[in-house]
Amino acid sequence: xxxxxxxxxxxxxxxxxxxxxxxxxxxxxxxxxxxxxxxxxxxxxxxxxxxxxxxxxxxxxxxxxxxxxxxxxxxxxxxxxxxxxxxxxxxxxxxxxxxxxxxxxxxxxxxxxx
Amino acid sequence: xxxxxxxxxxxxxxxxxxxxxxxxxxxxxxxxxxxxxxxxxxxxxxxxxxxxxxxxxxxxxxxxxxxxxxxxxxxxxxxxxxxxxxxxxxxxxxxxxxxxxxxxxxxxxxxxxxxx
Numbered sequence: 001x002x003x004x005x006x007x008x009x010x011x012x013x014x015x016x017x018x019x020x021x022x023x024x025x026x027x028x029x030x031x032x033x034x035x036x037x038x039x040x041x042x043x044x045x046x047x048x049x050x051x052x053x054x055x056x057x058x059x060x061x062x063x064x065x066x067x068x069x070x071x072x073x074x075x076x077x078x079x080x081x082x083x084x085x086x087x088x089x090x091x092x093x094x095x096x097x098x099x100x101x102x103x104x105x106x107x108x109x110x111x112x113x114x
Numbered sequence: 115x116x117x118x119x120x121x122x123x124x125x126x127x128x129x130x131x132x133x134x135x136x137x138x139x140x141x142x143x144x145x146x147x148x149x150x151x152x153x154x155x156x157x158x159x160x161x162x163x164x165x166x167x168x169x170x171x172x173x174x175x176x177x178x179x180x181x182x183x184x185x186x187x188x189x190x191x192x193x194x195x196x197x198x199x200x201x202x203x204x205x206x207x208x209x210x211x212x213x214x215x216x217x218x219x220x221x222x223x224x225x226x227x228x229x230x
Contacts, residue, residue: 040123058217103161103218107156107158110157
C-alpha cells in the first residue's frame with residue numbers, strides 16, 4: 001500500500017460545485033502539504049500544515065480551504081469550483097525530525113472542472 | 115522569497131548517452147536543501163537526488179549526479195548512460211532549512227525524452 005494515498009485519483013466536476021480531495025498517510029509525519037501542478041508552471045503550494053492545529057496558506061490559497069482532521073489526514077476543498085482550477089493536485093508529507101526535508105508525494109488527483 | 119529557474123523546457127538524449135539538466139535558484143539563505151524530482155508518465159513524484167547546501171561534495175545516486183555551485187546558485191543534474199525509463203519530467207526544487215521552512219519551491223520542469 002502507498003504511504004501517501006489520495007482519493008479520488010481522477011474527478012470531473014461542474015462549475016460551482018463543492019469538491020473535496022482527501023489525503024491520508026501512514027508515514028507518521030506531522031507535516032502535510034497540498035500542491036497544484038499546471039503544465040509549464042511546475043508545482044505550486046496551496047496550503048501546508050505542520051500539525052493538527054497549525055495550518056498555513058501557501059502561494060496560491062485563494063479559492064481553496066483545508067482541514068487537518070488528524071495527524072494522518074489532510075483534506076483540500078474547493079468551495080465553488082471554477083474551470084481554472086482544473087489541474088493535477090498533489091498531497092505530500094515530510095518529517096519534522098532532524099533536518100531531513102524530503103517530501104513524499106501521493107499519486108495525485110487529476111481534477112477537471114467543466 | 116525563493117525562486118527556482120529551469121531554463122530548458124524540453125530536452126532529448128540518445129539512449130546510453132549523457133545529458134545535463136540545468137537549474138538555478140535565488141535565495142538569501144545560507145543553509146538550504148536542493149532536490150531533483152522525477153515525474154514519469156505515471157505522474158508519481160519520485161525523489162532522484164538531494165543536496166545539502168552546507169556540504170561541498172556533490173551528491174551522487176548511481177547514474178545520477180549533481181553539479182552544485184553554491185556561489186553561482188546553480189544545481190544541475192547529470193544523467194549518465196541514459197535509459198528509456200529516464201523519460202520523464204524533471205523538477206528542481208528548493209527548501210529552506212530550519213523550523214517552519216520545509217515547504218518546497220519548484221521550478222517549472224524540464225521534459226526529458228530518451229530516444230532509442
